[in-house]
Amino acid sequence: MAESTVKVLGTQASPFANRVLIALSVKSVDYEFIQEDMSNKSELLLKSNPVHKKIPVLIHGDKPISESLVIVQYIDETWTNAPSILPSDPHDRAVARFWAAYVDDKWLPLMSDLGKAQGEEAKAEVQEKLQHALVPLEEAFVKCSKEKAFFGGDNIGYIDIALGCILGWIKAIKIMLGVEIFDVTKTPGLVKWADRFLADKDVKDVILEPEKLVEILKLHLAKREAANAN
């Protein structure tokens, strides 16, 4: 089963699709990447994820799997002869799942709020919240990494992938809005971790350069404006 073909439906700019590609890279799994146009979703996407109609989808053989963290766990449990993404100890696994849920349920929604914030004051308020919400993750990093490079120790693991997928956008936001979210005075450990994560061999070819992300976002906003004007 592990030898069946692997396809990923996603977009290069999607942090959630990036989670899947990073996990596959950690496991040295070859895959075909199918770039989706989210304004004109493919039949394959609609058929593979009929409930949410969202990317990413992993198709392994003929079996589709959706939801990025579910996919990452599937990858970890399927290609077991490569480095583990989740820790082996059940309590450490629970800790990893707890923080990944924290990223998705508490931290990433604030990133959306930043996109919607109008005016400098509103933006500064969300920036403050985002920085504040990173503090528990900084503490978690100290505990989980045990003075090693990543949440996962010597290698990137589940929390690294869950949080790290957004780092390209963090840099793009700095370019576009001048907003610094990973602040060296508030979360110094995470600032260094972010640099290490983006330079990691399994990450650097997956996450787009911030300039490219800025370009993609500008194009998207221009398209939306044109559509609204019609």
Added chain:
Amino acid sequence: MAESTVKVLGTQASPFANRVLIALSVKSVDYEFIQEDMSNKSELLLKSNPVHKKIPVLIHGDKPISESLVIVQYIDETWTNAPSILPSDPHDRAVARFWAAYVDDKWLPLMSDLGKAQGEEAKAEVQEKLQHALVPLEEAFVKCSKEKAFFGGDNIGYIDIALGCILGWIKAIKIMLGVEIFDVTKTPGLVKWADRFLADKDVKDVILEPEKLVEILKLHLAKREAANAN
């Protein structure tokens, strides 16, 4: 480690705490249940779940774990000599995690909307949405159960616990609001499944009777009204 003491911080009426108790019952694990007063949270709760300050928390030995679905997976991975809660096949596990996430991210938020809905029309609208959002779960039930009693097959599993924990409240809502959510014409399989789940040996002593839940809710609303009047 599996032999260390087990404590659960929760309330009897909480569906999320019920998930944990049902999982422990499936695994025949003895535990001490510590009833929390959520209007006056214990030091133990604040110390054990400093990030969310929420129930349930499982404390195994001296290690606390939070987030109900994280706890259920921890229980499954720690007490491995008892019936499995998640399926053994990685794809089936991914499917189980997908639907559990659907319950938490899509379906349960509609239950909160029902509580907030003012007036008959608004209530009917949310009722319709809740029934509609059960349809994919009915289809999932057909696929996962393979004509057996539960999503998990012959025994209750991960999706059963994720969705089933709310069934006491579904009955309580029918008594209080006259709103039927599990409709026999729309999701007949789930209606029968719900009866089987509530009668299951690992569930029946955990989920409170609907009349008791109504009583608890009325008391809660009266307290809130009194607090608002002051």
